[in-house]
Amino acid sequence: MSLLPLFQWVSQAPIFAVMRDSKWGFAVVEMVHLVALAGLGGVVLLADLGVLGIGLRRRDLARQLSPVFVWSLVGMVISGALLIAAEPMKCYYHPAFRLKMVLLAIAVIFAFTVRRRAVDSKLAAVLSLTLWLSVGLAGRAVGFL
Amino acid sequence: MSALEICQWINDTSWATSIRESDLVYPIIETVHVLAIALLAGTVAILDLRLLGIVLRRAPVSKIAGQILPLTWAGFVAMFASGGLLFAAQASKSYLNPAFRIKMLLLVLVGVNPLVFHSTIYRSVETWDQATAAPWRARLAAVLSLCLWSGIIIAGRAIAYY
Numbered sequence: 001m002s003l004l005p006l007f008q009w010v011s012q013a014p015i016f017a018v019m020r021d022s023k024w025g026f027a028v029v030e031m032v033h034l035v036a037l038a039g040l041g042g043v044v045l046l047a048d049l050g051v052l053g054i055g056l057r058r059r060d061l062a063r064q065l066s067p068v069f070v071w072s073l074v075g076m077v078i079s080g081a082l083l084i085a086a087e088p089m090k091c092y093y094h095p096a097f098r099l100k101m102v103l104l105a106i107a108v109i110f111a112f113t114v115r116r117r118a119v120d121s122k123l124a125a126v127l128s129l130t131l132w133l134s135v136g137l138a139g140r141a142v143g144f145l
Numbered sequence: 146m147s148a149l150e151i152c153q154w155i156n157d158t159s160w161a162t163s164i165r166e167s168d169l170v171y172p173i174i175e176t177v178h179v180l181a182i183a184l185l186a187g188t189v190a191i192l193d194l195r196l197l198g199i200v201l202r203r204a205p206v207s208k209i210a211g212q213i214l215p216l217t218w219a220g221f222v223a224m225f226a227s228g229g230l231l232f233a234a235q236a237s238k239s240y241l242n243p244a245f246r247i248k249m250l251l252l253v254l255v256g257v258n259p260l261v262f263h264s265t266i267y268r269s270v271e272t273w274d275q276a277t278a279a280p281w282r283a284r285l286a287a288v289l290s291l292c293l294w295s296g297i298i299i300a301g302r303a304i305a306y307y
Binding site: 055 | 194
């Protein structure tokens, strides 16, 4: 199954015209994406570094910060989807974008499965940090390449 | 020497020019600047949310603040260093950029906020350290901090659009 028809539909859909055609539509959504990054990245850093003995050292930190994680992730995914809607065909064929989506899927699945169960595992914390940093770097590369 | 002349001088130094003209160095510094948002604004936001009684309700405020602070400082150093280099590379342009000016103003305000917070309501933190939500003046500081940091991120992104 190819996602190409979906991306083609998005690139034509009148509902996303504001994202495609207005400079400020893209800019405003990108700003939301970055503000949500502060929340998501802040939680990931504090929860994972905490397990490694850096910064906040509390038991079960990841679960206590989980509402901020979930809401920031929701904000990032919605704003991210709108950013895709602004240039769907560029994204579809962009290697950094494809890599980012794969890494994002792995990071999210990892966060809600392994990381959530292995709360005190240093290995899980390091893997979580690495995955999210990779998502961020790949995301930055979408803008540059 | 006017501020604009100083910016022009920074802009024209050999190192600022080499950052500006590098295909690799500028994007790398910019990436550090963007991702370190999490380390600075992200850690500050968690403390703000604790003051508001939204997360870590049972943890003493002073303990959370003390443990988060080293990471926040690390974020500050990373942001200040990378931001300084990004500014230097585009100093003349930045000086005239309205979004940049707004960002600098917001940065001053976001610096004054914790100074006021620590010299007033935080002095009596022992009396409300365990409270779920902090006193209203501390909650006000938290809301101001969240708004100002969001504004700084937004203004920072807007610099590229002018």
